[in-house]
Amino acid sequence: MNDLSANRLKVLAQIQMAAVAAGRDAETVRLIAVGKTFPAADIATLYRAGQRDFGENYIQEWQRKAQDLRDSCPDLVWHIIGHIQSNKSRVVAEQAAWVHTLDSVKLARRLSHQRPSHLPPLQLCIEVNTSASTAKHGVAPNEVMVLADEVAALPNVCLRGLMCVPTADNREQTVAEFALMRDLLAGLQQKYHQVDTLSMGMSDDLADAVAYGATMVRIGRAIFGSRS
Ligand SMILES: *Cc1c(COP(=O)(O)O)cnc(C)c1O
Numbered sequence: 001m002n003d004l005s006a007n008r009l010k011v012l013a014q015i016q017m018a019a020v021a022a023g024r025d026a027e028t029v030r031l032i033a034v035g036k037t038f039p040a041a042d043i044a045t046l047y048r049a050g051q052r053d054f055g056e057n058y059i060q061e062w063q064r065k066a067q068d069l070r071d072s073c074p075d076l077v078w079h080i081i082g083h084i085q086s087n088k089s090r091v092v093a094e095q096a097a098w099v100h101t102l103d104s105v106k107l108a109r110r111l112s113h114q115r116p117s118h119l120p121p122l123q124l125c126i127e128v129n130t131s132a133s134t135a136k137h138g139v140a141p142n143e144v145m146v147l148a149d150e151v152a153a154l155p156n157v158c159l160r161g162l163m164c165v166p167t168a169d170n171r172e173q174t175v176a177e178f179a180l181m182r183d184l185l186a187g188l189q190q191k192y193h194q195v196d197t198l199s200m201g202m203s204d205d206l207a208d209a210v211a212y213g214a215t216m217v218r219i220g221r222a223i224f225g226s227r228s
Contacts (some may be wrong), residue, residue, distance in 0.1 A: 161197030
C-alpha cells in the first residue's frame, strides 16, 4: 500500500477513536481530504483508495486539478474551503458541491444566481470568525443568524451549517472556539432543520473537533504530508 492510502486509513482510525471517546458514531464524521499544493495524481490515488470528498483552497489550482480528474474520478465531491472572491464565484457555482467559506450575502446571492438549474443546490456552510481576529475571514458569531436568514431565502443553494478555522496558538483557546461553534450550530438548528454540518478540525486538532461535534473534518498534512 502506498503512503497516501495508509495515511488516510490512519486518519480514519483517529476519527473512529475520537468518535468512540465522544460517544458518537464515526459514520457521522466525514473526512475531507485537503489537497492544496499537492498534485492531481495524489488525489487520484486517494480516490482509488475510496476517498470521495476533497477540499481545495485556491480556485485556480483547484480548476487545474478538477480538469485533470474530471474523467478518471467521476464521483469526486469538491469542497471549496478557501476564501472566494466575487469574480471567482461562477466556476465554484458551476463545479463545486460544497462551499465551506460563505462569508457574505453578496457571495451567497452570486452563487445562487450562478448555480446551474440542472445541478442539485450548492451546499453551503457559513464561515465563522471565532477568534474575533480582523486578519481572518468569516462573519462574527453574532452575525451568523442574519446571514443564515438571507441564505435560506435563496433558491439554488442550501444552508447546511457552519465552518471555522480556529486560532492555532493553544489548545485551550481552540477548544473554546469549538465549543462556541457547537452552541452556534445548536442555535441555527432551532430555526433551520436542514442544518446538520459542523466543519471543523484539521490535522492537529481533529480529536477535539470531533469531541465538540464536528461532522466534517478537513485534513491536509496528516494525509498528504507537510506542505513546502
Ligand atoms: C489547509 C487547510 C486545512 C487542512 O489543514 P492541515 O493542517 O493540513 O490538516 C483545513 N482547512 C482549511 C481552511 C485549510 O486552509
